[in-house]
Amino acid sequence: MDLDSVPTRPSPGLMPPRDGAPPPKRSGRLHRARAAVAAALPGTGAVAGVLLALAALGAMIGEPVLIPSLAASAAVLHHTPTLPTAQPRTVVVAHLLGAAAGYAVLAAAPSSPWSAALAGGLTFAATSLARTPHSPACATAVVVVLQTPAPARFVPLLLGATVMLVLGGLAASRLNGAAPRYPVRWW
Secondary structure (H helix, E strand, C coil): CCHHHCCCCCCHHHCCCCCCCCCCCCCHHHHHHHHHHHHHHHHHHHHHHHHHHHHHHHHHHCCCCCCHHHHHHHHHHHHCCCCHHHCHHHHHHHHHHHHHHHHHHHHHCCCCHHHHHHHHHHHHHHHHHCCCCCCHHHHHHHHHHHHCCCHHHHHHHHHHHHHHHHHHHHHHHHHCCCCCCCCCCCC
16 A cells, blocks of 8 residues: 555645635634734843843842742733832832831841831822832842841842843843833933
8 A cells, every 4th residue: 555545634724725714813812812922022031131140149149138028029010111119219119118118127127027017108108209119129128127137238149139120121122122111201
């Protein structure tokens, strides 16, 4: 038996159109999945790049620079670059207010989950009053209370890290022509 005598049926996606009908459409679900992956790649690369740079900086100087709240800020900044919560003033000032709230609570009470929760709440109040709402900053206050880093080292590193996040968002916005412009406003 040779292969030419074996009856075969073409798969439905590969069958030629009948009677001049248009070719079948691609699977809608697969097309949407591919489009979603393609849309997520630039932002994912930008977030990972900035976070890796923060980790590398921390490794070079022997100090932790990458803290969980900064990873959350990177996600906010790259997912919603046009919202007020992602603007440079909000990101930088809110994290500094979170650190200040954490150190203020440490001055009045020992490090504990209770005082960390209080610092998170104070950060929420401070960022609301300063018109710099940025949820990840509440986590910065919690990190300060639970980890008790030296303020003379932590605050400058936090400031530098938040500036790096903003610059990463700016670079990602300029490199990806399809992305919304970041920032909408600087101050």
